[in-house]
Amino acid sequence: MREHDGVTNWWSNLSPPEQAVxxxxxxxxxxxxxxxxxxxxxxxxxxxxxxxxxxxxxxxxxxxxxxxxxxxxxxxxxxxxxxxxxxxxxxxxxxxxxxxxxxxxxxxxxxxxxxRGGGVGSPAKNLIFAANGPKPELVLRDAVSNDIEIVRNAEHCLVYELEVPVDGLKFQHLIDWWRSHEGLPDELDDRAVGHRLHARLRASLAGNGAEELVFDAYAARYRAHSFNIPALIPQVYLHYDPYTARSRASRGESDVPLARQRMDFLILFSDKHRVVLEVDGRQHYADADGKANTRLYAEMVAEDRRLRLAGYEVYRFGGQELAHPGAGAMLAAFFDKLADRMK
The missing domain is CATH 1.10.533 (Death Domain, Fas)
Incomplete structure (x- = not known):
């Protein structure tokens, strides 16, 4: 088979060479x-x-x-x-x-x-996610290099300490990392390792039905498209504030902790393209008694603006729309369109 033979057989589906400009x-x-x-x-x-x-x-x-x-x-x-x-x-x-x-x-x-085409300019580092217990306590081990260390509650969260690849963090990358992290034997195939990792990640959602629906809808894509697609990473720390509202009050401080310290979900499509998914329950816009709270809403939209200006894409799902019978199909269509946009 030669290039000038009418690009036949297996080569017929590939683009013909063109003069480079x-x-x-x-x-x-x-x-x-x-x-x-x-x-x-x-x-x-x-x-x-x-x-x-x-x-x-x-x-x-x-x-x-x-x-x-x-x-x-x-x-x-x-x-x-x-x-x-x-x-x-x-x-x-x-x-x-x-x-x-x-x-x-x-x-x-x-x-x-x-x-120059947008996205986040700095590489991903300190990926702390899937917390299923008390908040981790961090220290800066090396402030010059921005190296952190979890000194308490590390057992309740996961830390991906490897470099995030330029072409994104795939579920296969997480499977390989999880195999090493847990010391799983080589004889255990990727599917079995992936199931164990999936269960650990899902546990971090703490029974939140709306978030579980989003997580499960995306997980179905691993079966349809293989593990070599970007991973949906739950409960990712974005900001870190070592103090709670109670501890601030005990010291006579009125400032509230940093808003949105964790993202509901993060997808790293590449080293530059990061997508945040947020599932909005009533606590995002209402008081405990169900009354609309304009301060909570203002904080939410202000943080969205900050993230977008930093190069993230942010998509929100209302808890009510995820309670609709057609929510699964809506999510599947959304993830298809999102993947097409990132190609």
């Missing part, structure tokens, strides 16, 4: 072309056959063919990146520039344009 937008097409041309200019076919799987760590993505079937450099590269979306291509482009001696001429403008 400096792109104005970051897309699968422009990123793929820049990666292909950068690698083709730098390496021989024989070198790419070794570099792509061994040094860059790519997997062959065409099920009915092997790398030996690709007899040109371009088709070889396409076979390793086929089906990869923008976040994954961005991660690959960064690795190529960091680890291989190649010209940055085609990739650097795309990376710069991507970095």
């Amino acid at each position: 400096r792109p104005r937008t970051v897309s699968v097409r422009t990123l793929s072309q820049a990666i292909e041309n950068t690698l083709m200019d730098a390496f021989s076919h024989e070198a790419l056959a070794v570099i792509l799987p061994d040094e860059v760590g790519l997997r062959w993505m065409v099920p009915d063919a092997t790398p030996a079937d690709a007899d040109t450099k371009r088709t070889l590269i396409k076979g390793y990146v086929a089906g990869t979306e923008v976040p994954g291509l961005i991660a690959l482009a960064r690795r190529i520039l960091t680890e291989l001696e190649v010209s940055p001429q085609l990739l650097r403008p795309l990376l710069a344009e991507y970095d």
Whole structure:
């Protein structure tokens, strides 16, 4: 099979090569072309056959063919990146520039344009989530490096201490981490490990039926789309205030603790694109007696503005709409559209 033979068989579903131009937008097409041309200019076919799987760590993505079937450099590269979306291509482009001696001429403008495209500018760090007991107590172990340590109640929360990948935190990443964290045997397959992790994460929702509905609707996506999709992470600490309202009052202080110290759910679609999901119960906008509380509502919308200005996307679900019989279908459609937006 050759490129000029009418791009037949397994290659027929992939885009034909086009002459590379400096792109104005970051897309699968422009990123793929820049990666292909950068690698083709730098390496021989024989070198790419070794570099792509061994040094860059790519997997062959065409099920009915092997790398030996690709007899040109371009088709070889396409076979390793086929089906990869923008976040994954961005991660690959960064690795190529960091680890291989190649010209940055085609990739650097795309990376710069991507970095200007919004989202959160700083990398994710200190991912503390799924608390199912008393609030953890933290100290700054190294204030210069922003290294924290949980000195009390660590057993009631989870801490993902690994670097969050550029192309997002997938459920498969959490499964691999959970296997190591819990010392689970290699003989236990990913599905079994995933079920155990799912149960631990769900326990952090403390029987909140509306939040459990959201969590379960997203978990169904793991069955439909595999574990290699972004994870839905529950009860993620956003702010940390070591004091409670009671402790402040005992010291004669009238300030209330920081608002929204935990997010209901967080999805890390990439190193820049973070989506917050909030499930609004009555406590978000009403007093204990059920009367509307304008102060609570004002605090909620002010925090939403702050998050959006910081680069997060925020989506809210009303408790009442999740009590509707069609809530499951509504959530499934929402997650489909959200995933499409992030491609």
